[in-house]
Amino acid sequence: MLRLGPLAAAGRLLPAGPRFGPPRPSGGRVSLSRSRPPGPVGDRGLLARQVRAAAGSAGGGRSPVLKTPKGTRDHPPAHAALRDRLLAAVVTCFKRHGAAAIDTPVLELRETLMGKYGEDTKLIYELQDQGGELLALRYDLTVPFARYLAMNKITNMKRYHVAKVYRRDNPATTRGRYREFYQCDFDIAGQFDPMIPDAECLKIVHEILSDLQLGDFIIKVNDRRILNGVFAVCGIPENKFITTCSTVDKLDKMPWEEVRSEMVGEKGLSPEAVDHIGEYVQLHGGLDLIEQLLQDPKLSQNKLAKEGLGDMKLLFEYLTLFGITGKISFDLSLARGLDYYTGVIFEAVLLQPENDHVEEPVSVGSVAGGGRYDGLVGMFDPKGRKVPCVGVSIGIERIFSILEQRVEASEEKIRTTETQVLVASAQKKLLEERLKLISELWNAGIKAEVLYKKNPKLLNQLQYCEDTGIPLVAIVGEQELKDGVVKLRVVATREEVNVRRESLVEEIRMRTSRP
Amino acid sequence: MLRLGPLAAAGRLLPAGPRFGPPRPSGGRVSLSRSRPPGPVGDRGLLARQVRAAAGSAGGGRSPVLKTPKGTRDHPPAHAALRDRLLAAVVTCFKRHGAAAIDTPVLELRETLMGKYGEDTKLIYELQDQGGELLALRYDLTVPFARYLAMNKITNMKRYHVAKVYRRDNPATTRGRYREFYQCDFDIAGQFDPMIPDAECLKIVHEILSDLQLGDFIIKVNDRRILNGVFAVCGIPENKFITTCSTVDKLDKMPWEEVRSEMVGEKGLSPEAVDHIGEYVQLHGGLDLIEQLLQDPKLSQNKLAKEGLGDMKLLFEYLTLFGITGKISFDLSLARGLDYYTGVIFEAVLLQPENDHVEEPVSVGSVAGGGRYDGLVGMFDPKGRKVPCVGVSIGIERIFSILEQRVEASEEKIRTTETQVLVASAQKKLLEERLKLISELWNAGIKAEVLYKKNPKLLNQLQYCEDTGIPLVAIVGEQELKDGVVKLRVVATREEVNVRRESLVEEIRMRTSRP
Numbered sequence A, B: 001m002l003r004l005g006p007l008a009a010a011g012r013l014l015p016a017g018p019r020f021g022p023p024r025p026s027g028g029r030v031s032l033s034r035s036r037p038p039g040p041v042g043d044r045g046l047l048a049r050q051v052r053a054a055a056g057s058a059g060g061g062r063s064p065v066l067k068t069p070k071g072t073r074d075h076p077p078a079h080a081a082l083r084d085r086l087l088a089a090v091v092t093c094f095k096r097h098g099a100a101a102i103d104t105p106v107l108e109l110r111e112t113l114m115g116k117y118g119e120d121t122k123l124i125y126e127l128q129d130q131g132g133e134l135l136a137l138r139y140d141l142t143v144p145f146a147r148y149l150a151m152n153k154i155t156n157m158k159r160y161h162v163a164k165v166y167r168r169d170n171p172a173t174t175r176g177r178y179r180e181f182y183q184c185d186f187d188i189a190g191q192f193d194p195m196i197p198d199a200e201c202l203k204i205v206h207e208i209l210s211d212l213q214l215g216d217f218i219i220k221v222n223d224r225r226i227l228n229g230v231f232a233v234c235g236i237p238e239n240k241f242i243t244t245c246s247t248v249d250k251l252d253k254m255p256w257e258e259v260r261s262e263m264v265g266e267k268g269l270s271p272e273a274v275d276h277i278g279e280y281v282q283l284h285g286g287l288d289l290i291e292q293l294l295q296d297p298k299l300s301q302n303k304l305a306k307e308g309l310g311d312m313k314l315l316f317e318y319l320t321l322f323g324i325t326g327k328i329s330f331d332l333s334l335a336r337g338l339d340y341y342t343g344v345i346f347e348a349v350l351l352q353p354e355n356d357h358v359e360e361p362v363s364v365g366s367v368a369g370g371g372r373y374d375g376l377v378g379m380f381d382p383k384g385r386k387v388p389c390v391g392v393s394i395g396i397e398r399i400f401s402i403l404e405q406r407v408e409a410s411e412e413k414i415r416t417t418e419t420q421v422l423v424a425s426a427q428k429k430l431l432e433e434r435l436k437l438i439s440e441l442w443n444a445g446i447k448a449e450v451l452y453k454k455n456p457k458l459l460n461q462l463q464y465c466e467d468t469g470i471p472l473v474a475i476v477g478e479q480e481l482k483d484g485v486v487k488l489r490v491v492a493t494r495e496e497v498n499v500r501r502e503s504l505v506e507e508i509r510m511r512t513s514r515p
Helices: A040-044 A046-060 A079-096 A118-123 A142-151 A196-211 A224-233 A238-252 A256-262 A269-279 A287-295 A303-321 A376-382 A396-410 A431-443 A456-470 A478-483 A499-510 B041-043 B046-058 B077-096 B118-123 B144-149 B196-211 B224-231 B238-252 B255-265 B270-283 B287-295 B302-319 B376-380 B398-411 B433-443 B458-468 B478-483 B501-512
Strands: A107-109 A134-135 A157-166 A181-187 A217-223 A328-331 A344-352 A364-370 A389-394 A421-425 A473-475 A484-490 A496-500 B107-109 B135-137 B157-166 B181-190 B217-223 B328-331 B342-352 B366-372 B387-395 B421-425 B472-476 B485-490 B496-500
Touching: A046 B041, A079 A157, A079 A181, A079 B270, A107 A142, A107 B342, A118 A238, A118 A389, A142 A157, A142 A181, A142 A376, A142 A389, A181 A196, A181 A396, A196 A217, A196 A344, A196 A389, A196 B107, A196 B433, A224 A238, A224 A269, A224 A303, A224 B496, A238 A256, A238 A269, A238 B157, A256 A269, A269 A499, A269 B224, A287 A303, A303 A328, A303 A344, A303 B433, A328 A421, A328 B485, A364 A396, A364 B421, A389 B107, A389 B181, A421 A431, A431 A473, A456 A473, A473 A478, A478 A484, A484 B041, A484 B342, A496 A499, A499 B217, A499 B287, B041 B196, B077 B157, B077 B181, B077 B398, B107 B144, B107 B433, B118 B181, B144 B157, B144 B181, B144 B376, B181 B196, B181 B398, B196 B217, B196 B302, B217 B224, B217 B421, B224 B238, B224 B302, B238 B255, B255 B270, B287 B302, B302 B328, B302 B342, B376 B472, B421 B458, B433 B472, B433 B501, B458 B472, B472 B478, B472 B501, B478 B485, B485 B501, B496 B501
Parallel strands: A217 A328, A421 A473, B217 B328, B421 B472
Antiparallel strands: A107 A134, A157 A181, A181 A389, A217 A344, A344 A364, A364 A389, A473 A484, A484 A496, B107 B135, B157 B181, B181 B387, B217 B342, B342 B366, B366 B387, B472 B485, B485 B496
């Protein structure tokens, strides 16, 4: 089931061309001669002075600061091409599971986002009050989806959404954590028989991580109801469930002793209760563990835990039918940070993010996560009508960081354009002929470029093809024009053939169609 | 050269299914029976109460306001599908011309955007000062591109960028004017022989508008140097060039008399100078007009105007080679609002946006625009080093408004998913078999769905296919399982054939591949 390997994702490889890595110029690099000065209006005119003055007043007289905001980055062509292919692979999987796309604004009313993210609410970017509504940037795609469902009174829907979200988090860019980043979400809303949509979400994570060949991974699964049942039987008061949950969630980053002391110290829980919790949350396994807990004298008496365990058993049955239980771990330490989950929760982590070629491996942690949130839509409905939902979010930026480093380490070259042919000339004074020919090619749907020079040297034109990976050159010359042919040169082999002008489009198509 | 007609853009048509128009539920609409209550954690638990309290305090105790921010909108699946195809058509053209993709953050430092948009600077969305850098939402893709070039010291590049931009403008949503909207930009940066890249930008506009079959259109072309030359020979002081330019720009929306009185009244220009300008800016034509103005006793003495007219003549020569002068009008009233243009400017308008089927035609105005901005990159460079640029922006939202209304009027149905087959059962107790089969199909790359019910009725499963446009149903039953076959039903014709299980994937592929 290997639909997109890392090399396929990186596009066709080039024998030479722009390196993946720090941004470098791309496009007609060979014709840099200053053939004319820039127009005087922008040069010495009033506009330039006015604009400089304005920029100066904003920047306090300093020369302009050239950077992107903290925690954000530009994507140069090689990045953008790799990421487009990665996103396309994820979307292909979402479509394979019958999801429709929606889009919602990056801006939401502030009150839409408030009270949905617990402690993380402080990480929301707010817009300045410029008159009118108070706005904020979306923090995830889940709350806007719930708002969308409630606003349009939609009671069932299977949708995907690939878009940027914003968090004023402490960026850790080497680990792929940014303040602006893509989320790729797939969600199923509606009242259905238990665990069927939940199982499909896990199948999707499994498909995507397998397809991308990121190395071995495990998908941890738990249920908020089981966690809450554990807290209850351990004697935690109900009003401390959420805060206890956030602390348990740190178990993937710190050892139990530290989590324990935070619970006892900061959160003020009794040491006995906490030790009791410790016995549970360090458990992980499969169907056997579920059976064991269903027999647990205390837990089996708790209604929530029993429901959660029953559903977990059903989920494992479906995952067995899907043939993916080998990568699933029922893990009682998994808690997930966000407040809105109400049932099954899950998180995928890579087990071997290290790449042989990479000296300092990227540590990426979780690469996908999600769960069931049956209460969120009801929060937006004036009458509190519920729409149960379950969904998954693919951590595309972290995956991208891995692929990025892998490509860099392997010194692969990524083509950033898809140009099939460069229209060139061997002699001078043929610009008009080049423009006429390229126009014919464009009109026939051929991807074609021409150097923006009146009399480029043939060598420079060929070098441009080498640099940018263009496979063919269509050369016009006096003799070819007389004969009604175009000389077609294959860049890689230097083979040259004369092609009748009326057959050129077909010949280019034939020679550039993928095998 | 009709690569994407409006029907092709709207995707495959459906005999039945969700209407294009106001958002409606989509996806498994047939299995709505409440088979279980939502989980109690979200239902009566602490979380729900906490969250309600928080939402209440943000919203002043009212029930939550269910809306998107002013001037923004959600895109339900039918919109999103149509828009994805529209964007894909534009990107295809950009790639045909050899452009590479880049991406830049939605957030920019405020000082990056200040002093670039003249009077429109007030329309920039600013973020609240939450500590750290002062930020704003990008107003267009051009200034971030210039910032990107300067920051990375790139001196030549051909790039496209499709992304959302933000303007605190007065929204006119019926005319496709929003506060959040997509821009599709193609730009060529670098020092080249004159007018070759500029001509390619116009060719791109011509290709896209022709491909989309939006009806007849005209591309108005002018040059800021010609306009400034006109202002100079009419006796306008240099420090009033920009403000005069903004007023001339209104000529497409108001008659000359009103523009004249704004110039004399608000802008304080002399009536004689203004009347003199009036003689020029009401001119439009082709090569003949260029020749006429080159002979104009005053204008031909002005250095800027002469340069501009010389380049305009050259541009028309190249456009003749491209065969597109029929749609080009040299129009001296075209001024373009933005400050940063320094040379050629252009704007495409639809001549017949009305559609026969539509009672109230959408008035959309300009659907593409652009021009040369040789000074912008230099504003970001600490040493003021220039990188001449020319680019075009496609007004995708306005085009989308037209297509949207056209689809609505024609009552076409748009498929919002690509599902090839629904895995169904005719008898009860076959959920496990359905899940096993669909898992096989997904693993083979088939787009497949299953209803999330243990025992759905066959009729409901068939109805789901009718509603959502799924062409095939794979039916498992006791007998089929025994025989090692699957019954494949063609929804449109009701034809049913038994297919051996091992041939099913191939059979589905064959029956759903486009002709």
